[in-house]
Amino acid sequence: MHEIRLHRIDLVGGNRTIDFAGAFSVISGSITTGKTTVVRLIRALLGRVPEHLPPETSSVRSVHGRVSFGESMWEIDRPLVTTKTAMVSLSRRGPGDDGEPERIIDTLRLPAERPTATDPETYIEWLLDRLAIPAVAVPRARTQATSEASPVTINDWLLYCIVRDDEIDTTVFGHRDPYKDRKRRAVFELNYGIYDTETAALQARLRSVELRLEDLDRSNEAVRMFLKDTPFASLDDIDEQVALTKRMIVDLDTRVKTAAVEGLEQTQSQVLRDTVARLEDALASATATERAASRNLLELNELHQTLMTQSDRLTRAIVADEWLVDFDFVVCPRCGTGVEASRSADGHCYLCLQEPQQGNHRDELVAEQERIASQIVETQSLIELRRDELAALKAECDQIRDETSSANAELDRRTAEFVSQRSEAMVIAAQQRATLEGRIEQLGEYRQLLARYADSEGHFVALEEKRADLMDALAQHERLSDRSEQLLTDLEARFVDYLQRLHVSLSDLPLTAAINRTSYLPEVSGRPFDELSSQGLTVLVNVAHALAHHTVSLDHNLPLPSLLVLDGLSNNVGSEGFDLARRDDTYKLLLEETKEYAGRLQVIALDNDVPAFAADAVVATLTPDDRLIRLPHRTDGERSDDETYEPYGG
Numbered sequence: 001m002h003e004i005r006l007h008r009i010d011l012v013g014g015n016r017t018i019d020f021a022g023a024f025s026v027i028s029g030s031i032t033t034g035k036t037t038v039v040r041l042i043r044a045l046l047g048r049v050p051e052h053l054p055p056e057t058s059s060v061r062s063v064h065g066r067v068s069f070g071e072s073m074w075e076i077d078r079p080l081v082t083t084k085t086a087m088v089s090l091s092r093r094g095p096g097d098d099g100e101p102e103r104i105i106d107t108l109r110l111p112a113e114r115p116t117a118t119d120p121e122t123y124i125e126w127l128l129d130r131l132a133i134p135a136v137a138v139p140r141a142r143t144q145a146t147s148e149a150s151p152v153t154i155n156d157w158l159l160y161c162i163v164r165d166d167e168i169d170t171t172v173f174g175h176r177d178p179y180k181d182r183k184r185r186a187v188f189e190l191n192y193g194i195y196d197t198e199t200a201a202l203q204a205r206l207r208s209v210e211l212r213l214e215d216l217d218r219s220n221e222a223v224r225m226f227l228k229d230t231p232f233a234s235l236d237d238i239d240e241q242v243a244l245t246k247r248m249i250v251d252l253d254t255r256v257k258t259a260a261v262e263g264l265e266q267t268q269s270q271v272l273r274d275t276v277a278r279l280e281d282a283l284a285s286a287t288a289t290e291r292a293a294s295r296n297l298l299e300l301n302e303l304h305q306t307l308m309t310q311s312d313r314l315t316r317a318i319v320a321d322e323w324l325v326d327f328d329f330v331v332c333p334r335c336g337t338g339v340e341a342s343r344s345a346d347g348h349c350y351l352c353l354q355e356p357q358q359g360n361h362r363d364e365l366v367a368e369q370e371r372i373a374s375q376i377v378e379t380q381s382l383i384e385l386r387r388d389e390l391a392a393l394k395a396e397c398d399q400i401r402d403e404t405s406s407a408n409a410e411l412d413r414r415t416a417e418f419v420s421q422r423s424e425a426m427v428i429a430a431q432q433r434a435t436l437e438g439r440i441e442q443l444g445e446y447r448q449l450l451a452r453y454a455d456s457e458g459h460f461v462a463l464e465e466k467r468a469d470l471m472d473a474l475a476q477h478e479r480l481s482d483r484s485e486q487l488l489t490d491l492e493a494r495f496v497d498y499l500q501r502l503h504v505s506l507s508d509l510p511l512t513a514a515i516n517r518t519s520y521l522p523e524v525s526g527r528p529f530d531e532l533s534s535q536g537l538t539v540l541v542n543v544a545h546a547l548a549h550h551t552v553s554l555d556h557n558l559p560l561p562s563l564l565v566l567d568g569l570s571n572n573v574g575s576e577g578f579d580l581a582r583r584d585d586t587y588k589l590l591l592e593e594t595k596e597y598a599g600r601l602q603v604i605a606l607d608n609d610v611p612a613f614a615a616d617a618v619v620a621t622l623t624p625d626d627r628l629i630r631l632p633h634r635t636d637g638e639r640s641d642d643e644t645y646e647p648y649g650g
Contacts, residue, residue, distance in 0.1 A: 001070060001132040002553070003562045005602050008066040009038075009045065012077075013059050015630035018620045023594040024603050026617045028610045034628025035606040036165055039567045041080075042604070043162055046563075047124065047155040048113065049082050056629040069130040073102075078123075084114035088123040127154040133559045138186045138195065152190060156183040160191075160549055161561055165568030165606070168542050169535040172521055188520045191553060191560050192491075193484045209466055238447045242440060249436045256429050272411040279404040286400055290393040297386040304379045307372055314369045488515055491552045495522065498544035502585045504537065513544075536579060543569070543586055547603075551593060554600055562601050566590075569607040587614045 010017045018027065018038070029035050037057065040050045045065045062079045077089040092106035110123045128135050137149035159173045159180060167174055174180035189195030332339055332351070344350040496513035505511060509525040516522075521529050522545045532538050546564060553560035570583050590603050591614065610618055622628055 001557065002559050003070050003600055004046075004131060005068045005599075006042065006045075006065060006563065006604070007068065007073075009042065010064040011041065011060045011629065012064050013061040014057070014628070016628055020602070020604060020619055022617060023597070023599045023601060024591055024614075024617050025605070025619045026610050026614060027604070027606045027620045027622065028608070028618050029606075029620075029622030030608055030624065032627075033622035033624060035622060036567060037628050039162060039164060039565055039606060042565060043158060044080060045076060045078050046127065047153070047158050049078070049080060051082060053080075056627075056631075059629060059631055072130070074130075075104075078112075083112070085111045085116055088112055090123075090126070124153050124155070131157075131559070131561055133157060133561075134190065136190065136195075138182075150182075152183065152186050156187050157559075157561060159184055160187060160546065161563045162565040163542060163546055163567060168566065168568050169539045172529050172542065172545065175519075175521060175529075185520055187560075191549075191558050192487045193481060238443055242443045242447075245436050245439050245443065249433060249440075252429060252433055252436070272407055272414065276404060276407045276411060279400055279407060283397065283400040283404055286393060286397045290390065290397055293386060293390045293393055297383065297390060300379060300383045300386060304376065304383065307376045307379060311369060311372045311376065314365055314372065318365045318369065487552065487556060487558070488517075490555070491515060491548055494548040494552050495544055498548055498589060499524065499541070501589050502540045502544055502582060504540050504544070506537075536582065539569070540582060540586065543589075547589070547593060550601055551597065554597055562597075563604075564601070565604045565606075567606045569605050570609050583609070584611050584613075587611050591617070 006020050008017065008019050027035055027038055034056075037054055040053060041057070041060075041063050043050060045063045046067075057080065060080050062077050065076045065078070067074050067076055073093040075091045075093060079086045079088070087109050088111075090108040090110065091104045093102045094105040095102060108126070109119075110121060110126055111119050112123050115122055125135065131154075133154070135151065137151045139149055163173070170176070173184045175184055186195065339351060341350045344353050348355050492514050495515070496511065499511060499513055504524070506525045506527065512525050514523045514526075516528070522541060523529070524532065524541055529538065529541065532541060543566060546566070549560060550562060550564050552558070554562055569586055587605075587610070590605065594601055594603050605617075
């Protein structure tokens with residue numbers, strides 16, 4: 001599940017392709033030809049693009065690699081930029097049908113390291129998923145549970161997979177850099193089961209509990225400081241003070257009401273108030289009567305006008321000696337059907353079809369005229385009476401208004417005298433009431449704080465108990481389990497075996513190898529790595545130590561990716577006599593172990609000098625005339641079919 005194999009790397013724009021055919025591959029070349037740049041570009045392909053790449057890599061647009069994860073083959077195109085949202089193109093290859101060439105069966109485009117709104121998964125996370133490596137975060141300071149958690153990414157796992165030439169003879173996976181050392185320890189613990197997802201979850205819960213305890217402690221301290229100068233020690237004390245203050249407000253309100261009643265008696269204002277109320281009722285009644293009389297007078301005037309109009313019509317009818325019945329009908333007044341004058345003979349009514357009968361109605365009209373005339377006289381008399389009545393009502397209203405205004409003025413005067421006499425007492429009473437109400441509000445705030453403080457104290461105790469339980473659980477996890485101890489024992493045995501096969505010796509001391517259980521650094525014959533004096537010796541120890549990690553991880557299916565890149569194998573080893581033998585022992589060990597693991601482990605070595613027996617493993621030879629990066633070189637200013645390339649180092 002954790003096996004990875006780099007088959008090919010293509011520098012797009014750098015005109016260089018390197019095929020890694022076997023499990024053990026060597027890139028040889030003298031200094032400044034680009035070997036170290038190969039290492040950094042492999043790291044860029046499988047993780048983060050390193051900063052401060054050599055200038056000649058500016059022509060390389062992307063690093064294209066053919067990589068297998070277990071049995072799954074992928075083509076990866078990684079832009080050679082440090083932008084965290086740069087898109088990485090991925091395509092999975094599969095066998096074609098009926099012997100056809102490989103075909104693309106899946107494609108992806110993922111941001112390199114920082115998720116975007118449309119792509120929540122990153123290429124870095126995708127690599128962890130492909131290698132079945134748990135994605136966890138570890139505290140930046142292991143001794144401080146509240147320290148911010150830092151995720152362990154594929155870049156951290158590559159510390160164990162890529163050994164650079166400037167570190168192979170000085171450090172163990174960059175242990176002298178505090179940041180790298182923290183990640184080195186985290187990867188070690190994850191790989192050997194000392195630290196796992198359950199431990200990470202416990203630490204995350206402990207961090208949450210610690211932060212909540214700190215927040216509660218700050219809140220409680222603020223409450224304690226706020227209540228420090230107050231006389232309240234319990235909720236009962238505050239409730240008693242609130243009840244007492246409320247009783248004082250009730251007593252104050254009673255005194256104010258008593259004083260008001262006394263003021264009414266002293267000023268005799270109640271009689272005036274009753275008089276004003278009676279006058280206002282009388283004024284309302286008189287006003288209503290006046291309005292009714294006005295409406296009645298208006299109606300009588302309208303009746304008089306109507307009678308006069310009717311009398312005029314009767315007068316005209318009497319003079320004309322005709323009934324006012326000469327109407328033309330267009331429709332029948334009974335059924336509404338249209339009628340025409342032509343429907344009857346001349347001299348007949350076209351509506352009833354009868355011959356009109358002439359009668360003498362003059363006397364009737366005169367009698368009606370006399371009756372209407374008498375009504376007009378009566379109506380005129382009523383109008384005169386209503387006018388006199390309305391004038392009397394208006395005079396009565398004016399008199400009541402004057403009396404009401406006088407009574408109100410007298411009431412205002414007496415009230416003003418009372419207020420002026422008692423103003424100071426009223427102001428004092430209002431101030432006392434405001435003070436007491438403010439006291440109740442303040443006591444309410446004290447009560448809320450004290451209640452919150454009491455609740456938080458109980459919560460604080462519960463959190464402390466939870467913290468103790470989590471710390472006990474973590475202590476159980478942090479102790480090496482039997483399996484982790486056995487894995488470290490196997491690692492030490494493999495480490496010493498490789499040292500023996502490399503013929504490492506320290507004076508007359510017996511050769512032993514151990515892994516420090518605190519620092520996780522190798523110790524040889526009781527000496528820590530930092531006390532090894534010979535740089536050639538540190539190179540051999542680093543090779544044996546790194547190789548032991550990978551083979552033990554393969555034996556026990558541990559998460560460490562099965563790729564080991566060693567840069568500068570011959571650094572400080574020497575090229576004559578005993579030193580030359582140690583170099584040969586290193587190559588023999590690497591050849592034997594990659595053969596032993598039958599392709600499950602891939603080792604890529606970069607070296608200045610390669611022994612003859614390992615010549616078949618050389619996949620690229622870099623020279624001052626053919627350096628890693630090849631750039632087009634034009635001698636005549638024109639592009640030609642046989643274009644040559646100008647080499648650049650790295």
